[in-house]
Amino acid sequence: MINDSQVVNAAFRGSFEPALIEEINRIGIYQEVEEGEYLIRPGSYIRSVPIILSGSVKIMRPDAVGNEALLYYLSGLDSCAISMTGSPDNKPSEITAIAEEKTRLIFIPVEKVDEWICRFPTWKQFVFRTYQRRFDDMIATIDSIAFQKLDERLLTYLKKKTQSCQCTVLQVTHEEIAREMATSREVISRLLKQLERVGYLRLSRNKIEIL
Amino acid sequence: MINDSQVVNAAFRGSFEPALIEEINRIGIYQEVEEGEYLIRPGSYIRSVPIILSGSVKIMRPDAVGNEALLYYLSGLDSCAISMTGSPDNKPSEITAIAEEKTRLIFIPVEKVDEWICRFPTWKQFVFRTYQRRFDDMIATIDSIAFQKLDERLLTYLKKKTQSCQCTVLQVTHEEIAREMATSREVISRLLKQLERVGYLRLSRNKIEIL
DNA sequence: GCGGTTCCGTGATATATGTCACACGGGCGA
DNA sequence: TCGCCCGTGTGACATATATCACGGAACCGC
Incomplete structure (x- = not known):
């Protein structure tokens, strides 16, 4: 099946050998998702591995009572190591993946991930690099x-978020930040206000502008 | 070179194919370490990957000011995924590995990890399973x-520790627990005392007996 | 046995974070 | 335009955790 192969070719040229790109075009399933869409929900089974072509995706870990912890963000040419390993046991996923913005990606069936390891050196390299990056992220x-207190954590959070979306204006509510940091809305509101007073950012409804 | 090959054979039989065991015997470097010995220190370069034959090892993450967070334990036939990936960039290690008890292990040079992936199916399986387990652990x-409060965390901590050392009497000081949980000794002392009052354990110097 | 050292128990107090209650204001549909 | 909902700001208070200060108990080498 032919996906949007121009996009794929452009994204992978330089990283992957031509035969592999060919194979990805043949096998992978191209998809575009809008901001806020779920790629993976906890409880679902993972049978293919997403590679991000553009945009960004956040990977979260929910607990039993509605809290969630942010594990890491994925963006260009990243992939989700959890989904590479997640399926062998046929356990359902224990994580959530949500598009942070309009995102284009290509899904590779898990069995191909395995098969290509020995066929394509650049793929093996890719898989290992992915693991390493996710480990570092975690x-x-x-x-x-x-180790950090909430105010420092909030700063790192904002930094990462601006990095992953490549912009200085975040479209996000205090409530959402609070959930991703497993704390409460009021606390985040206060800390943000503090940061605004210090001149680090500017607040408005649904929006945080980093200065 | 011939290591303690009986030990190696016994440990790997059933998991690895004979040719691979042979190869491990030929290439791997067998080592025994005593309780408390460091296998990896932050700042050192990782050039070989340890596989635990018996005993257990804890993997910690130090911060800048002397705190440490426990990442996970390794025991029989486990390996450390971080060291598999750690070296390609030639970055020094950012973690610490310490033997929890007398531990026997075998070191495989990192380049072999890579090479064997395609030569030995059971090795590929092993590497992937290792990654998955470490991810789950993290x-x-x-x-x-x-998500958990300190008292719950302490319980999970004690559970994991008893699992990894396969015993109900832990040789450990409150100070050590505190460091691994990134909190202070007094807090741990109090919580432990509480657990003792509830009848969950018995305390004595350098020792915690789980009931 | 003695002195020193390491480990442990515990009160008092400080700080950080969580929770509750409520007010305000902007957007938006009726 | 009115009313309503959602996101936000903020005081007051509750709780969890950190820190300080100290005393006592167990162990260790001499």
Whole structure:
């Protein structure tokens, strides 16, 4: 099946060998999702691995009572290591993936991930690099939760978020931030206000502008 | 070079194909470490990957000012996914690995990890399973830090620890627990005392007996 | 046994974070 | 235009955790 192969080619040229790009075009399933759409829900089974072509996706970890912790963001040419490994046992997913903005991606069936490892050196490299990055991300997340106080965590949060969306104006409510940081709305409101007073940002409804 | 090949054979039989076991015996470097010994220190370069034959090892993440967060434990036939990926960039390690008890392990040079992936199906399986387990461990750690209060965290901590060392009497000081949970000794002392009053455990110097 | 050291228990107090209650204002549909 | 809902700001208070200060108990080497 032919996807939007121009897009795919452009994204992968330089990273992957031509035969692999060909294969991805043949096998992968191209998809565009809008902001806020779910790619993965907890409880669903993961049978294919997404590679982000453009846009960004956040990966969250929900708990039993409606809280969620942000694990990491994915953006250009990233992939989700959890979904690479998640399926062998046939366990359902324990994470959530949500598009942060309009995002284009291509899904690769998990069995191909495995098969290509030995066929395409650049793929093997890609898979390993993906694992490493996600590990680093998770460690950074643990650092942040374990060692930093909320105000520092909020700063790191804002930094990461601006990085992942490549912009300085965040479309987000205090409530949403609070949930991703597993705290409450009032606390975030106060801390943001503080940061505004210090001149680090400007607040308005549904919007945070970093200065 | 011939390591303690009986030990290696016994440990790997059933998991790995004979040719791979042979190869591991030929290439791997067998080592025994005592309780408390460091396998990896932050800042050192990782050039080989440890596979635990017996005993257990804890993997920690230090911060800038002397705190440490526990990432996960490794025990029989586990391996450390971080060290598999850690080296490609030639970045120094950002983690610490310490033997929890007398531990026997075998070191595989990182380049072999890569090479064997395509030569030995059981090895590929092993590497992927390792990644998956470590991911699950890290997610559990994040869950615990993000969602649980200290008393619950302490319970999960004790549970994991008893699991990893396969015993109900832990040789550990309150100070050590506190550091691994990134809190202070007094707090842990109080919480432990509470658990003792409830009849969950018995305390004595350097020792916690789970009931 | 003695002195020093390490570990543990515990009160008092400080700080950070969570929770409740409520007011305000803007957008938006009726 | 009115009323309503959602997002926000903020005081007052509750709770969890951190810190300080200290004393006592167990162990260790001499």
